Amino acid sequence: MSPSLEILLHNKYPELLGEQEDGEYRPRVWGFEHHDGWNVIVDTLCQSIQHRIKHAPGLVLKVTQVKEKFGELRFYYSGGDDYIEGAVLFAELLSSRICEQCGQLGQKMKIKGWVITRCPIHTPE
Secondary structure: OOHHHHHHHHHHOHHHHEEEEOOEEEEOOOOEEOOHHHHHHHHHHHHHHHHHHHOOOOOOEEEEEEEEEOOEEEEEEEEOOHHHHHHHHHHHHHHOOEOOOOOOEOEEEEEOOEEEEEOOOOOOO
8 A cells, every 4th residue: 555545544543553652653553565446445444443442432452464365355453342343354355346456346356376356447467
């Protein structure tokens, strides 16, 4: 993901994606290992998780890694509850139908041994 989008996510969701050390913010997620097309999915998922945590006292969640694997989003975390687990599973499933490059409708395909999710415009030859 582009650095500018990563910075936006860290600024919007510091409780989920980072921690305070010596009064200074330190990102816990060291980069999002996917392309920009899934930014809306990740942003919406983080917003949903943050809302859930705000309205469920005592609920704690820490995001540890966000990446692409086998043409789908992988969102790794610790903590949470059944609601958050469902939201994460839905986001991961949705990513298998969204082009990782541009965010338009896409499909999973195997190219040169790699499984990717792309729209017709971003399908490699």
